[in-house]
Amino acid sequence: MSAMIDWQLERNAFGRLELTDAAGERHENVVPVRAFPIAAPEDGLSLVSQDGHELAWVDRLGDLPPTVREMVETELGSREFVPEIRRLISVSTFATPSTWTVETDRGETQFILRGEEDIRRLAGSTMLIADSHGIQFLIRDPQALDRHSRRLLDRFL
Structure with a gap:
């Protein structure tokens, strides 16, 4: 079921998002920002002006009309890059720095883990690992x- 919204979202000739609010004011270069991108990626989204002011709040991404949701998801996808590790293939050494070879949702890659402090625990058991870049x-x-x-991951925790 689509939510009732009192604003319009469209792409301009340059491919950037523009929001027209209930008063008819047009805002260019609008950016969608998730409130909780990892813990609750489908809940809580803000549409923010180029100067950082919130123009609209969306409780649930899935409640948006399909065309608006598609624009927002496309924009988020181009801005967010957080590959999800599916499998650890190997690590070069159990001391840091070490080179990790992993399989992600975007393919196989290698990265350098500088230190154990670059592995952060988030809500629940979720983890974020920052590489040397x-x-x-x-x-x-x-x-x-x-x-x-x-077993490989446990050696670094």
């Missing part, structure tokens, strides 16, 4: 990883 890798549920992956 600042890219964040997500592990939603370490217990859901295969045995080999859990």
